[in-house]
Amino acid sequence: MKNLFFTSFFLLSLMASGQTPDFSWLTGTWTGPGFGGTFEEVWSNPSEDGTMIGMFRHFGEDGTVSFYEFWVLDSTGMKLRHFNEDFTAWETKEEYVSFEKVEFAPGKVILKGLTYEQTAPDKMVISLKMTHEGVTRTEVFNMTRNQ
Template structure:
């Protein structure tokens, strides 16, 4: 092969590789719940909360992390989660990164509905308050068999 054919082949391969790896979701194709992406801080569980949400990936899924600090600023726990049209899948971790759930287990919050301001899951609701606030409502079982709702007031960081 001569040099011109080799250079041409390299150029075509480079263009094909660039096109394949730079694919992204069109804004019109992004899930309605993509408003949640970004960095959020606020209260909850009597301490300080931080959440980070990625933009939707090529598969439309949004991944996130949560970190909770006690009132005395000591780290309490972490979470890792994935959100899609089916629901939210979540794992908890202690400050030393040991998991709360067994290795292959995770919590699931089944999707009820979502739109450009609300994500309603079974036991969990995210409510967007434009332009930079969000409330999170988490239903939790109490020791006496009842249910209480923990409310987190978050601001976009």
């Protein structure tokens, strides 16, 4: 009984301590196919509080950029904004797209509608739920970290 109490207390203490999630495995430049072209994600090193910033750019079949995204990932989830190739914003100045935290685990970031999962040291799979004209589907992207 004493061990059960200690274990429960220890686990509750860890949860209450607000430990900083470790997103460092995302750091670097990742590329992969998607949306009829290629895309690239670049993730910063985490700050002291674990926050990361990043950017995405999509290249069409002809190699030109078709759109960008810039984001912040922290302990609450991800906030991002989209931009056209001419850098005009999709969202208004006050708006952004939000993916709320569901769960963080080693090598895995699960957000509402978006999941990043490390499958090997330089491989990850991104799953993105998208709804268009009332139809929801999940797009899966296989990414490789560039050295």
